[in-house]
Structures are given as structure tokens and as C-alpha cells.
Amino acid sequence: MIVVNLDVIMAKRKISSNELAEMIDITPANLSVLKREKAKAIRFSTLDKLCRALDCQPGDLLEFVDEESED
Amino acid sequence: MEHKDKSIILSQIIIKICYAGLLACCILAPRLVLGYSREIDDETVVLPLLITLYACVPPAVCALVCLDILLNNIRKNNPFIMQNVIMLRVISYCCFAVAAIFIYFSILRPFAFAIVFAAGFFGVILRVVKNCFRQAVEIREENDFTV
Numbered sequence: 001m002i003v004v005n006l007d008v009i010m011a012k013r014k015i016s017s018n019e020l021a022e023m024i025d026i027t028p029a030n031l032s033v034l035k036r037e038k039a040k041a042i043r044f045s046t047l048d049k050l051c052r053a054l055d056c057q058p059g060d061l062l063e064f065v066d067e068e069s070e071d
Numbered sequence: 072m073e074h075k076d077k078s079i080i081l082s083q084i085i086i087k088i089c090y091a092g093l094l095a096c097c098i099l100a101p102r103l104v105l106g107y108s109r110e111i112d113d114e115t116v117v118l119p120l121l122i123t124l125y126a127c128v129p130p131a132v133c134a135l136v137c138l139d140i141l142l143n144n145i146r147k148n149n150p151f152i153m154q155n156v157i158m159l160r161v162i163s164y165c166c167f168a169v170a171a172i173f174i175y176f177s178i179l180r181p182f183a184f185a186i187v188f189a190a191g192f193f194g195v196i197l198r199v200v201k202n203c204f205r206q207a208v209e210i211r212e213e214n215d216f217t218v
Contacts, residue, residue, distance in 0.1 A: 038216060
């Protein structure tokens, strides 16, 4: 599964959800969906804005965790 | 938009008429069945036909209630939700139930096989519509959760 490490990066950058939502021009509700890992997909444009705002790489935000091998 | 609302209201009125028709059939069924048996000059059909008709009432009521809920959801601009998929599934089961109930009577009177076929056919159509709705719900959910 894909794990979203957005909250970790946000904590490192000391940025709040509302600030980030305003910076990348998405609603706080949508940002919350992404943070709570309820999102089913992420647009490249959103990923681009996130990476720009948080000064990171897509790989810092998204991580692949092999659930099968963990079992 | 106004045309859409009128169409939904018309559908809801038709459903209310169906409720009334069903109630009338329940009350008048014995008289109608007796009349029919006299016409074909065979009194042995009275009991099986009455049992068949009254056995069809619960699925018919269930289907009408589901249609009502479905139309209410559509009126609230909520067509692609899981509840509507469930309603369509229940209506298709109701159609299959009516088809199954009429199988016995169609053995006695082969013309009733037309009802079995029609109800079964409606059931299949509704299942296909239900499958389409289910996919639409999944697409909508995916769209809603795309950030």
C-alpha cells in the first residue's frame, strides 16, 4: 500500500494544515482527506504544488509499504 | 431542471397510483378470480390463483417502497449512492420472486408463463442497471477522493 507521510513532512517544516491548504490552493477538507490517507488518487498538479510548498520530493511524501511481505 | 423535477414528480405520482392499484387488487382479487374462473368454466384455478396473487403482494409492496426511496434520492440530486444500488438490487430480487411465485400457476395455466418470463426479464434488466449504478458509485467515490 501507499503511505502518505504528509503529516511528518509538515511537522518537520512546522507548517499547519490551514497554511499549507492556502499555499497550494486546495480546501482544508481535501488536505485532510490526503493526510488521513482516505484519498484514492492524487493529481500530479497537487503533488507538484505540495513538493514546491514543502520543498521536498514526491518520494518524501509517498512511501510504498509491502503489506504482503509484512504478513 | 424544472422539466427534470416534473418528470420525477410524475414518476412519484405513478408510484402512488400503483400503491392504490395494488390495494384495489388486494380487495377485489377474490371477486376478479371468481369471475375469471366462471369465464373459463374451471373452479379449480380459484385457490391457486388467489394464493399466487396474494403471494405477489409483499414483493410488489417492497418494490414500490424501493422505487419511492430511489426517486427521493434522485430528487435530492443523489443518484449515485450505495443506497440506490441496494434499492435496485432489492427491486430485481422482487421481480425474481414474482417470477418464482408464478411458476406454479404457469404449470396449471401455461399462459401465465408470460408473467414468469416478463418478471424474470425485468429482474435481469434491473440487475444490469444495478451493475451500472454500482460502477458509477465507485467512479464518483474515486473522483470525490482525488485530491
